[in-house]
Amino acid sequence: MGELDADADGRYGEAVFRPEQAGEGERIDFGALAYDDITMARLRALGVGPGWHCLGVGAGTGTVSRRLLEELGVASVLAVDRDVRFLTRRPGLDLVEADITAPGFAPGRFRLVHARFVLMHLPAYRRLIATLAELVEPGGVLVLSDAVDLTGDRTPGTPYRAAMRAMWQGLRATIGTDVTWVPSYPQLLRAAGLRRVGAELHVPPLLPGSPISRFWADTWERSRAAMVATGLVDDAAVDEAVRYLDSDECAALSAGMLTAWGQRP
Numbered sequence: 602m603g604e605l606d607a608d609a610d611g612r613y614g615e616a617v618f619r620p621e622q623a624g625e626g627e628r629i630d631f632g633a634l635a636y637d638d639i640t641m642a643r644l645r646a647l648g649v650g651p652g653w654h655c656l657g658v659g660a661g662t663g664t665v666s667r668r669l670l671e672e673l674g675v676a677s678v679l680a681v682d683r684d685v686r687f688l689t690r691r692p693g694l695d696l697v698e699a700d701i702t703a704p705g706f707a708p709g710r711f712r713l714v715h716a717r718f719v720l721m722h723l724p725a726y727r728r729l730i731a732t733l734a735e736l737v738e739p740g741g742v743l744v745l746s747d748a749v750d751l752t753g754d755r756t757p758g759t760p761y762r763a764a765m766r767a768m769w770q771g772l773r774a775t776i777g778t779d780v781t782w783v784p785s786y787p788q789l790l791r792a793a794g795l796r797r798v799g800a801e802l803h804v805p806p807l808l809p810g811s812p813i814s815r816f817w818a819d820t821w822e823r824s825r826a827a828m829v830a831t832g833l834v835d836d837a838a839v840d841e842a843v844r845y846l847d848s849d850e851c852a853a854l855s856a857g858m859l860t861a862w863g864q865r866p
């Protein structure tokens with residue numbers, strides 16, 4: 602299924618992952634703790650540093666925006682999100698509350714445009730990749746990260762696998778989340794006119810109490826209704842999966858983070 606036939610009518614932050622629901626900022630932070638070091642290493646390797654003006658798309662709690670300023674010494678970051686309650690303005694860091702799918706979203710041109718775990722939730726991802734590529738100034742880079750589901754038909758039937766499969770299917774049905782296209786990022790970035798395209802995959806270990814394990818447990822709690830509605834799991838199965846994640850029994854592969862990048866000619 603592609604973006605034209607996505608049938609979910611809910612939206613991120615409304616049907617699921619509402620920012621006003623207690624703990625949503627902490628959930629985003631668990632994801633950030635699991636992946637920020639990988640993201641920062643890639644941005645550093647791409648040469649991001651002093652003098653760069655950067656756009657953070659769907660910036661969440663702003664951990665990458667802050668680290669761009671503090672660790673890489675960039676000149677400025679404009680952090681955009683549909684809801685900026687978890688972000689704080691500070692020298693070098695400006696905020697815009699905007700829906701990036703809205704027609705006319707045009708915050709300017711930037712040497713770095715970065716979005717992580719945003720486009721996978723937006724059925725218009727193909728158009729948005731083109732839009733974001735347009736926001737990169739010549740010579741600048743677009744860096745996009747999203748999730749890759751590593752459960753498969755031959756993955757052992759653990760409580761974790763059942764919950765993950767129900768989560769992806771439930772999110773797809775309620776808000777249009779789709780990670781099946783994410784491995785196509787390199788080709789999608791080429792098609793958007795970028796060159797020197799590269800991509801890499803990182804899978805954090807699912808250890809009891811780790812940030813990524815806590816991220817999935819929180820994410821299941823927030824998407825529980827959508828998961829149960831798939832008919833693939835019931836409440837008891839979600840509870841069992843949460844317990845499994847936090848136990849020594851847990852033996853599974855987290856979803857990975859695929860990061861793809863390309864330079865604007």
Ligand SMILES: C[S@@+](CC[C@H](N)C(=O)[O-])C[C@H]1O[C@@H](n2cnc3c(N)ncnc32)[C@H](O)[C@@H]1O
Nearest residue numbers: 613633659660661682683700701702717718719
């Ligand atoms: C899973 S969080 C990721 C946050 C951050 N990028 C990170 O990796 O830590 C997704 C973020 O995208 C934002 N978002 C979702 N849809 C959006 C839209 N249409 N326009 C702007 N922001 C959006 C959400 O509000 C949320 O902050």
